Amino acid sequence: MKYYEREHVDAYARIRAEGLDQWNDLHDEDSARGYDRFAARHALERELPGQGAGRTVFEYGCGTGGAACFMASRGYSVHAMDLVPDAIHIARERAASRGLEVEFEVGDICRGAGPRHPVDYVVDCFCLQSIVADEDRAAVLNGVHRSLKPDGIFVLTTAMFEPARDYGADWYDPDTGIVWTHSSRGTGGARLLGGTWFAPIRRHLRPADLRRELEMHGLAVIAQSGEFGGEVVCTRLG
Numbered sequence: 001m002k003y004y005e006r007e008h009v010d011a012y013a014r015i016r017a018e019g020l021d022q023w024n025d026l027h028d029e030d031s032a033r034g035y036d037r038f039a040a041r042h043a044l045e046r047e048l049p050g051q052g053a054g055r056t057v058f059e060y061g062c063g064t065g066g067a068a069c070f071m072a073s074r075g076y077s078v079h080a081m082d083l084v085p086d087a088i089h090i091a092r093e094r095a096a097s098r099g100l101e102v103e104f105e106v107g108d109i110c111r112g113a114g115p116r117h118p119v120d121y122v123v124d125c126f127c128l129q130s131i132v133a134d135e136d137r138a139a140v141l142n143g144v145h146r147s148l149k150p151d152g153i154f155v156l157t158t159a160m161f162e163p164a165r166d167y168g169a170d171w172y173d174p175d176t177g178i179v180w181t182h183s184s185r186g187t188g189g190a191r192l193l194g195g196t197w198f199a200p201i202r203r204h205l206r207p208a209d210l211r212r213e214l215e216m217h218g219l220a221v222i223a224q225s226g227e228f229g230g231e232v233v234c235t236r237l238g
C-alpha cells in the first residue's frame with residue numbers, strides 16, 4: 001500500500017460508519033460545517049465564474065464530493081475522482097439526493113487517472129498536501145497540465161507551512177517540507193530514524209517553493225493568496 005492510502009481508507013471508513021459529511025468533520029473543531037460548507041468553498045466562489053454552463057471541470061481528491069456538488073449546482077459539467085471507494089460511495093449518494101449529475105470515479109491521481117478530454121478547470125481541494133514524494137507530485141502536476149485545455153485554469157487549495165503549527169510527535173523537515181509521522185510498520189516509504197519508523201504524511205511547502213514546483217511542471221501561477229499562500233490559481237505555460 002502506498003504511503004497516502006491507509007490514512008484515507010481508514011478515515012472514510014469512519015466517516016461512513018459515523019454518518020459524517022466530510023474529511024474535515026474528523027479533524028476540525030468546527031464540525032458543524034455541514035456538507036455544503038466544505039473547506040475550499042470560499043476559494044471556489046471567488047475563482048470560478050458563478051455560471052458554469054458549458055464549462056468542464058475535473059476534480060481530483062474530491063472526498064465525499066462537497067465541492068463537486070457545489071460546482072455541478074452552478075451548471076458545471078463535473079468529473080470528480082478520489083482514491084477511496086467509501087468516499088465516492090458517499091459522494092454519489094449526496095449528489096443523487098440533491099438531484100445533481102456528477103461523474104464520480106474511484107482512481108489514483110498519482111497513477112495517471114484523469115479526464116478523457118481536456119477540461120476548462122482542474123480543481124484540487126486540499127489533496128496535494130497528502131501527495132508527498134517528488135515523483136508522485138510530478139505525476140499529479142504533469143497530469144494537471146495534460147488535463148487542461150490550452151486556456152484552462154488550475155484552482156489549487158492546499159495546506160502550507162505555517163510557522164506556528166504544532167507538529168506534536170510528528171517531525172517537520174524544513175529542507176523538504178515533508179512531515180514525517182511515527183509508523184509502526186516499515187511500509188509505504190517509511191524510514192528508520194534513530195531506531196523509530198517514520199512514514200511521510202504531508203508536504204507543507206513555503207509559498208515560493210510551491211510556486212517553483214508548479215512552474216517546473218508547466219503551470220504559471222497567476223494568483224497566490226490565503227494566509228499562508230495555499231490558494232493558488234494557475235494557467236498552462238505552454
Ligand SMILES: C[S@@+](CC[C@H](N)C(=O)[O-])C[C@H]1O[C@@H](n2cnc3c(N)ncnc32)[C@H](O)[C@@H]1O
Binds near residue numbers: 009062108
Ligand atoms: C484532506 S482530504 C480532502 C477531501 C475533499 N477534497 C474535501 O475538501 O473534503 C484529501 C483527499 O485526497 C484524496 N487522495 C489522497 N491521495 C489521493 C490520490 N493519490 N488519488 C486520488 N485521491 C487522493 C483522499 O482520499 C482525500 O479524500
